[in-house]
Amino acid sequence: MKALKTRQATIFDVARLAGVSHQTVxxxxxxxxxxxPTTRDKVEVAIRQLSYTPSPAARALVTRRSATIAVLNxxxxxxxxxxxxxxxxxxxxxANYTVTMSNSGGSDPESIRSVIVQFVRxxxxxxxxxxxxxxxxxxxxxxxxxxxxxxxxSAGRPGFHSVSLDQYRGARLAVRHLIDLxxxxxxxxxxxxxxxxxxxxxxxxxxxxGEAGIAAPRPLQGSWTPDSGSDAxxxxxARSDRGTAVFVANDQMALGxxxxxxxxxxxxxxxxxxxxxxxxxxxxxxxxxxxTMKQDFDALGRQIMGHLLEVLRDxxxxxxxxxxxxxxxxxxxxxLR
Amino acid sequence: MKALKTRQATIFDVARLAGVSHQTVxxxxxxxxxxxPTTRDKVEVAIRQLSYTPSPAARALVTRRSATIAVLNxxxxxxxxxxxxxxxxxxxxxANYTVTMSNSGGSDPESIRSVIVQFVRxxxxxxxxxxxxxxxxxxxxxxxxxxxxxxxxSAGRPGFHSVSLDQYRGARLAVRHLIDLxxxxxxxxxxxxxxxxxxxxxxxxxxxxGEAGIAAPRPLQGSWTPDSGSDAxxxxxARSDRGTAVFVANDQMALGxxxxxxxxxxxxxxxxxxxxxxxxxxxxxxxxxxxTMKQDFDALGRQIMGHLLEVLRDxxxxxxxxxxxxxxxxxxxxxLR
DNA sequence: CAGCCCGATGTGAGCGATCACATGCCACCC
DNA sequence: GGGTGGCATGTGATCGCTCACATCGGGCTG
Numbered sequence: 001m002k003a004l005k006t007r008q009a010t011i012f013d014v015a016r017l018a019g020v021s022h023q024t025v026x027x028x029x030x031x032x033x034x035x036x037p038t039t040r041d042k043v044e045v046a047i048r049q050l051s052y053t054p055s056p057a058a059r060a061l062v063t064r065r066s067a068t069i070a071v072l073n074x075x076x077x078x079x080x081x082x083x084x085x086x087x088x089x090x091x092x093x094x095a096n097y098t099v100t101m102s103n104s105g106g107s108d109p110e111s112i113r114s115v116i117v118q119f120v121r122x123x124x125x126x127x128x129x130x131x132x133x134x135x136x137x138x139x140x141x142x143x144x145x146x147x148x149x150x151x152x153x154s155a156g157r158p159g160f161h162s163v164s165l166d167q168y169r170g171a172r173l174a175v176r177h178l179i180d181l182x183x184x185x186x187x188x189x190x191x192x193x194x195x196x197x198x199x200x201x202x203x204x205x206x207x208x209x210g211e212a213g214i215a216a217p218r219p220l221q222g223s224w225t226p227d228s229g230s231d232a233x234x235x236x237x238a239r240s241d242r243g244t245a246v247f248v249a250n251d252q253m254a255l256g257x258x259x260x261x262x263x264x265x266x267x268x269x270x271x272x273x274x275x276x277x278x279x280x281x282x283x284x285x286x287x288x289x290x291x292t293m294k295q296d297f298d299a300l301g302r303q304i305m306g307h308l309l310e311v312l313r314d315x316x317x318x319x320x321x322x323x324x325x326x327x328x329x330x331x332x333x334x335x336l337r
Numbered sequence: 338m339k340a341l342k343t344r345q346a347t348i349f350d351v352a353r354l355a356g357v358s359h360q361t362v363x364x365x366x367x368x369x370x371x372x373x374p375t376t377r378d379k380v381e382v383a384i385r386q387l388s389y390t391p392s393p394a395a396r397a398l399v400t401r402r403s404a405t406i407a408v409l410n411x412x413x414x415x416x417x418x419x420x421x422x423x424x425x426x427x428x429x430x431x432a433n434y435t436v437t438m439s440n441s442g443g444s445d446p447e448s449i450r451s452v453i454v455q456f457v458r459x460x461x462x463x464x465x466x467x468x469x470x471x472x473x474x475x476x477x478x479x480x481x482x483x484x485x486x487x488x489x490x491s492a493g494r495p496g497f498h499s500v501s502l503d504q505y506r507g508a509r510l511a512v513r514h515l516i517d518l519x520x521x522x523x524x525x526x527x528x529x530x531x532x533x534x535x536x537x538x539x540x541x542x543x544x545x546x547g548e549a550g551i552a553a554p555r556p557l558q559g560s561w562t563p564d565s566g567s568d569a570x571x572x573x574x575a576r577s578d579r580g581t582a583v584f585v586a587n588d589q590m591a592l593g594x595x596x597x598x599x600x601x602x603x604x605x606x607x608x609x610x611x612x613x614x615x616x617x618x619x620x621x622x623x624x625x626x627x628x629t630m631k632q633d634f635d636a637l638g639r640q641i642m643g644h645l646l647e648v649l650r651d652x653x654x655x656x657x658x659x660x661x662x663x664x665x666x667x668x669x670x671x672x673l674r
Numbered sequence: 675c676a677g678c679c680c681g682a683t684g685t686g687a688g689c690g691a692t693c694a695c696a697t698g699c700c701a702c703c704c
Numbered sequence: 705g706g707g708t709g710g711c712a713t714g715t716g717a718t719c720g721c722t723c724a725c726a727t728c729g730g731g732c733t734g
Binding site: 008053055056057058060061066068071073076077079082083085086089090092093098099100101102103104115117118121122123225226227229230252255256258259260262281282284285286287289297 | 345390392393394395397398403405408410413414416419420422423426427429430435436437438439440441452454455458459460562563564566567589592593595596597599618619621622623624626634
């Protein structure tokens with residue numbers, strides 16, 4: 001197989017081989033008009049022959065554009081964010097974009113800002129922020145960028161483009177399902193309060209309950225992890241009265257939650273119904289298999305790239321319609337009575 | 338907050354403001370000697386005043402180095418690969434490296450090769466391949482690069498640098514644990530046969546059994562997913578005789594495996610012991626809580642970056658010692674008799 | 675048939691850094 | 705006191721591309 005060590009051909013090498021000027025080669029490269037078809041062919045042959053590819057650095061230097069989009073992930077290796085990132089990467093390739101990733105551990109404004117500055121200096125063409133905690137968005141909102149900033153969150157802040165799964169509607173659908181089955185006291189195990197997604201799911205739960213004329217009990221506080229779900233169960237067990245159903249803000253917490261309930265002799269779904277959120281691949285094998293809201297993260301990643309490309313052409317492009325999660329019925333929910 | 342819209346200052350702007358030549362500024366930037374301290378100070382003041390940062394593109398163009406490392410992820414959004422990627426990103430920042438990611442969906446040589454070519458053209462300084470399936474490595478091994486290629490796999494192929502968790506020893510430890518508890522017929526649910534990690538775990542299982550004078554039964558074939566674990570259970574149930582313990586190659590499969598066993602009336606650990614691999618955050622809440630081998634992916638990600646920096650200084654740097662996974666005892670394994 | 679315009683192509687500058695080399699200065703030593 | 709060497713600094717070329725503009729024909733128009 002050919003070594004990649006030999007010095008890469010330049011646009012001048014191609015020009016010489018094709019017997020044209022470097023500018024003509026550049027025209028062919030960039031699909032500009034006013035090149036005679038025969039000339040175009042000659043150049044293309046030369047390009048293939050030298051297996052030439054233009055230097056991104058040189059191009060970035062002169063155009064101040066880098067064909068790169070930046071992804072800032074502020075979360076952990078959770079299923080959702082990871083899937084989105086992968087979807088993004090996969091969609092970027094075919095669109096001839098490169099993805100550069102950064103994981104700012106902290107979400108303090110200073111460290112986020114420094115990552116953004118670094119991105120800007122790299123001439124990235126857009127920045128995507130995944131798993132946005134509200135603190136991160138706070139930090140972002142002060143910055144005045146002239147490139148699109150996409151956030152993946154539900155609240156739809158003014159000033160950013162945002163693409164997301166409709167967490168609010170998803171949450172309402174989940175709660176609706178429980179109500180339809182006759183439940184009238186429905187608890188909620190919420191995600192961390194600095195997560196916008198968690199807030200949207202909380203809001204959806206509260207609103208759907210409100211619309212059904214049901215008072216919302218005090219939500220239990222979790223932090224996405226199975227451990228925190230387990231803790232929430234312990235807290236619920238300590239309460240004097242508890243509902244007949246629980247909407248847990250993600251599947252991982254639901255796992256810990258159900259597990260600890262079970263250990264305490266409370267059976268799901270006989271004693272209490274549990275509905276999760278995300279539909280992680282494991283959910284079907286929980287004990288009992290978890291009824292949950294399926295989110296299509298892969299599609300989201302792809303949609304983000306698609307929307308991004310549109311925004312890069314037309315900064316005023318409207319946000320795409322949001323995906324609404326769909327209900328996946330398994331065995332953790334039972335009709336009341 | 339200051340807008341980032343204004344044209345970025347160049348090295349000449351800094352030079353003018355500091356009253357020196359651009360070359361002196363460059364010297365300060367690159368920490369070269371032979372600059373008088375007072376001059377250095379003047380330049381540094383000017384840099385701060387203009388909040389100047391050098392242009393990566395210009396630098397990359399002339400030096401042919403990009404301060405970028407490429408990460409190629411050939412897997413899915415699994416916990417392991419995702420954690421490693423995040424660990425890598427986090428370690429890259431402080432080292433002043435940028436990470437560019439690509440997800441080649443397929444592992445056919447052609448698509449892998451094209452991603453690598455793209456990386457090379459970007460002047461990345463090293464390429465890290467995560468979740469290497471053997472097919473990907475096959476494709477890689479034909480390519481003659483002059484930058485370090487790091488693979489995260491256990492087999493330790495000649496020709497690449499490789500950093501990894503010691504899957505072979507981990508597997509042996511897992512099987513040892515079962516043997517120590519009196520089990521003499523130990524099944525294995527393997528990962529996909531094109532995964533090197535899966536192969537290493539399989540080899541560890543076989544060797545540990547062999548050393549104990551136990552014949553290895555035919556392994557069950559999975560593909561990392563809970564679904565495939567469930568299928569493996571179904572297959573095992575169809576066998577006329579089966580062992581008293583099973584080493585499942587990852588926790589997700591173990592979940593599906595145990596679930597389907599349970600549904601068939603086979604109880605874990607009373608009827609059969611199960612040990613997993615990875616220690617994903619959910620494992621503690623499985624039914625029953627899963628005994629497994631804990632892998633420290635985060636540390637691995639950090640170690641990779643560390644090793645990479647070393648290799649970039651000295652291409653002959655020795656591979657670091659490998660992390661050995663540690664046993665986490667929970668409730669899915671029982672002593673025999 | 676002169677004049678004009680437009681399509682195809684070429685020429686040279688410049689993006690913002692580094693690198694190789696030139697220069698100026700002072701101290702030092704014989 | 706003049707040669708020498710080393711330090712501090714400056715000058716110009718260069719990386720590989722795109723951009724703005726120049727040039728060159730040929731076909732159409734009046």
